[in-house]
Amino acid sequence: MEVDPTWNSAFIKGCSKCRLHRVQHFNFKVQTSHSQRRFHLFRVPAASSSPNPLTSGNRGIDRVKCKYCKKDLAAATANGTTGLRQHLGRCIPYKTLIKPPTQKKIHFPSKDKHELEEHWEFDQQLIRRALVEMIIVDELPFSFVEKEGFKKDWKLHKRILNFCPVTSHKGEHMAESISNCLLHWNLDKVFTITIDNASSNDVTVRELSKQLNMWRTNIMDGKHLHVRCMTHILNLIVQEGLKEIDASVKCVRQMVRYVRGSSARTRSFKKCCEVQKVGCAKTLLLDVPTRWNSTYAMLNTAQNFEKAFNRFDFFDENFKTYLATHVCEDGSVVGTLECDD
Structure with missing residues (x-):
C-alpha cells in the first residue's frame, strides 16, 4: 500500500x-x-x-x-x-x-554557449588580492571600509588573546612575550600593531618585524606594521592645551583629592552640600594623566559643587591648610582657593 x-x-x-x-x-x-x-x-x-x-x-x-x-x-x-x-x-x-554536507558552489552560466560551463569556488587569497587591487587602482581611501555598504551584514570580532606577566619593559623582552603569545594561539600573520609612542615600543615593533620575517609572513616587509595610537596622540595634544589653565585644573584636582581622601571627609562634604542646598547627586571624580576625557569629567562634575567647596572650610578646618601646603606632582603648591578657579 x-x-x-x-x-x-x-x-x-x-x-x-x-x-x-x-x-x-x-x-x-x-x-x-x-x-x-x-x-x-x-x-x-x-x-x-x-x-x-x-x-x-x-x-x-x-x-x-x-x-x-x-x-x-x-x-x-x-x-x-x-x-x-x-x-x-x-x-x-x-x-x-548518508553523505556529509559540503559547501555549495555558485554556478555562473557561460557567456559562450559553445564553451563548457565552469564552477566558481571561494578563495580567500584571491579575494584579498582583488580587494587590494581595487583600493590601489581606484585610489580609494582606507576609510571606505567604514561605510555602510562595505560593512553590511559584517560583524567586527574582538578577542583578548592573552594576559601574561612582563618582568621587564625593555623592547626585546616585550617582543619575546608577544611572540610566545602568537605561537601559543597558532597565529603567524600580523597586519598592524597599535601602541603608543614610547621608545621601548619602537624596539618592540622592530624585533617583532624581524620575527615575522623569519616566519615569512611580514606584510610589505613591516613598513606599516607600527600604527601610532591615535588616542595617545590626542591625549598629548589635550594635555598640552590644558597647560593654559593648568593652575585652575590643579586647584580643582587637589580639592577633589582631599575630599576623596577619607570617608570622614566625604561625609563632611555631603553635609556641606545639604546645608548649601546643592542638588547634584553625582560623585566627585579624580582624573588620571593618561586619559584626557577624565579631566573633562572631573571639571564637569566639580563645577556643580562650587558652593560646597567655597564653604567646606567651615566643616573641615584642614581644607585650606591642605591646599596651601600640599605639594603637587610637578612640585608646585596650589595655594588658597581663588574666585577665578
Whole structure:
C-alpha cells in the first residue's frame, strides 16, 4: 500500500482524531518523493475476532518495512514515530548512504554557449588580492571600509588573546612575550600593531618585524606594521592645551583629592552640600594623566559643587591648610582657593 502524496496537511489536520489518518500522515511526511522514501507502508490482515475495531475485519494492521535493511516495524498510532526515527539511527545500510554536507558552489552560466560551463569556488587569497587591487587602482581611501555598504551584514570580532606577566619593559623582552603569545594561539600573520609612542615600543615593533620575517609572513616587509595610537596622540595634544589653565585644573584636582581622601571627609562634604542646598547627586571624580576625557569629567562634575567647596572650610578646618601646603606632582603648591578657579 502506498500513501497518496496528493494529500495535504489541511486535510490531515481536519481529521486529526482519526488514528488511521495520523498513521498515513506520518508516511506522507516521510514519503515526500520516490527518491526520499525510507519506509514502505503495507497492511497485514487481522483476525475478525480482534477486539480492536481499527484492526478488525478488513481494516487490518499497518506496518512498515525499512527500504534499506528490509526489517518490518510497527506503524500503528500507539507505537508512534519515535521507534522509526531510532531505527534509522541504528540502520547500518542507511547510515552508509548518508553523505556529509559540503559547501555549495555558485554556478555562473557561460557567456559562450559553445564553451563548457565552469564552477566558481571561494578563495580567500584571491579575494584579498582583488580587494587590494581595487583600493590601489581606484585610489580609494582606507576609510571606505567604514561605510555602510562595505560593512553590511559584517560583524567586527574582538578577542583578548592573552594576559601574561612582563618582568621587564625593555623592547626585546616585550617582543619575546608577544611572540610566545602568537605561537601559543597558532597565529603567524600580523597586519598592524597599535601602541603608543614610547621608545621601548619602537624596539618592540622592530624585533617583532624581524620575527615575522623569519616566519615569512611580514606584510610589505613591516613598513606599516607600527600604527601610532591615535588616542595617545590626542591625549598629548589635550594635555598640552590644558597647560593654559593648568593652575585652575590643579586647584580643582587637589580639592577633589582631599575630599576623596577619607570617608570622614566625604561625609563632611555631603553635609556641606545639604546645608548649601546643592542638588547634584553625582560623585566627585579624580582624573588620571593618561586619559584626557577624565579631566573633562572631573571639571564637569566639580563645577556643580562650587558652593560646597567655597564653604567646606567651615566643616573641615584642614581644607585650606591642605591646599596651601600640599605639594603637587610637578612640585608646585596650589595655594588658597581663588574666585577665578
